[in-house]
Amino acid sequence: MTxxxxxxxMPPFTGAAEWLNSEPLSPEGLRGKVVxxxxxxxxxxxxxxxxxxxxxxxxxxxxxGLVVIGVHTPEFSFERDVDLIRKAIAEREIDYPVAVDSDYxxxxxxxxxYWPAEYFVDREGIIRDTxxxxxxYEQSERRIQELLGVERELVSVEGVGVEAEADWDHLGTPETxxxxxxxxxxxxWRLQGDWASEREAVVLERAGGSIxxxxxxxxxxxxxxxxxxxxxxxxxxxxxxxxxxxxxxHTDEDGNGVLGDGMMYQLIRQVGExxxxxxxxxxxxxxxxxxxxxFG
Numbered sequence: 001m002t003x004x005x006x007x008x009x010m011p012p013f014t015g016a017a018e019w020l021n022s023e024p025l026s027p028e029g030l031r032g033k034v035v036x037x038x039x040x041x042x043x044x045x046x047x048x049x050x051x052x053x054x055x056x057x058x059x060x061x062x063x064x065g066l067v068v069i070g071v072h073t074p075e076f077s078f079e080r081d082v083d084l085i086r087k088a089i090a091e092r093e094i095d096y097p098v099a100v101d102s103d104y105x106x107x108x109x110x111x112x113x114y115w116p117a118e119y120f121v122d123r124e125g126i127i128r129d130t131x132x133x134x135x136x137y138e139q140s141e142r143r144i145q146e147l148l149g150v151e152r153e154l155v156s157v158e159g160v161g162v163e164a165e166a167d168w169d170h171l172g173t174p175e176t177x178x179x180x181x182x183x184x185x186x187x188x189w190r191l192q193g194d195w196a197s198e199r200e201a202v203v204l205e206r207a208g209g210s211i212x213x214x215x216x217x218x219x220x221x222x223x224x225x226x227x228x229x230x231x232x233x234x235x236x237x238x239x240x241x242x243x244x245x246x247x248x249x250h251t252d253e254d255g256n257g258v259l260g261d262g263m264m265y266q267l268i269r270q271v272g273e274x275x276x277x278x279x280x281x282x283x284x285x286x287x288x289x290x291x292x293x294x295f296g
Contacts, residue, residue, distance in 0.1 A: 015105020022097030225262030229287025
């Protein structure tokens with residue numbers, strides 16, 4: 001991608017709904033700085049697993065002249081809620097500027113198509129490199145060093161919790177959307193109970209409904225929201241039993257959890273041998289909105 005962007009200047013950030021952690025920034029005001037623009041959205045597991053690196057690079061190279069700018073462009077409608085973005089920033093300990101791109105203005109200006117996406121900009125404001133998705137961390141950091149004119153040992157990064165690197169060797173189940181717009185209707189998952197199918201999500205209309213999913217991965221996540229219904233207790237089982245030590249960040253050993261704000265909930269992290277399992281999540285109150293399963 002380097003050749004394509006070799007003479008393309010960084011577009012302006014006009015159209016941002018607001019800025020967090022910073023006053024509004026512009027290409028003109030950033031001249032003389034090396035800039036890393038990172039497109040993200042708060043529920044994206046791929047972004048969550050790259051964020052430890054973005055955060056570490058920002059802190060390591062800030063005094064050398066690097067400015068990291070996060071651009072939050074929502075995938076789902078509820079991600080337009082600025083309070084949810086602020087909460088994600090606090091939870092991820094993001095201390096660099098974030099442009100709130102709720103109307104896709106900056107996304108369109110960059111002609112971007114991916115979460116996450118990184119654009120590497122030199123001191124003259126020219127985009128010198130891009131990277132889309134996870135991985136390539138060593139090459140990306142070396143690129144930052146090259147643009148800054150520094151050379152030293154790479155930073156040590158290890159994601160924990162939902163930020164931990166995927167178990168790629170055992171990841172056999174793809175991302176699966178549940179809403180009617182992009183729904184992946186397969187034999188791997190099914191609904192039980194009274195559910196309504198909407199464009200982005202399936203919505204539970206009566207207490208006791210469940211979703212079951214046959215998957216092969218270490219981690220299982222579900223993007224979901226309690227909507228306007230408030231906290232909704234749920235319970236997760238693994239092959240019909242409590243998950244025990246294989247519970248996720250957002251469940252306990254008995255599989256209990258509480259659905260509140262819209263975000264990505266980690267339901268399962270298998271310990272020991274990773275094999276095909278059946279997850280079932282049951283909601284004790286109506287109003288649960290389930291958007292997308294992701295795995296790691």
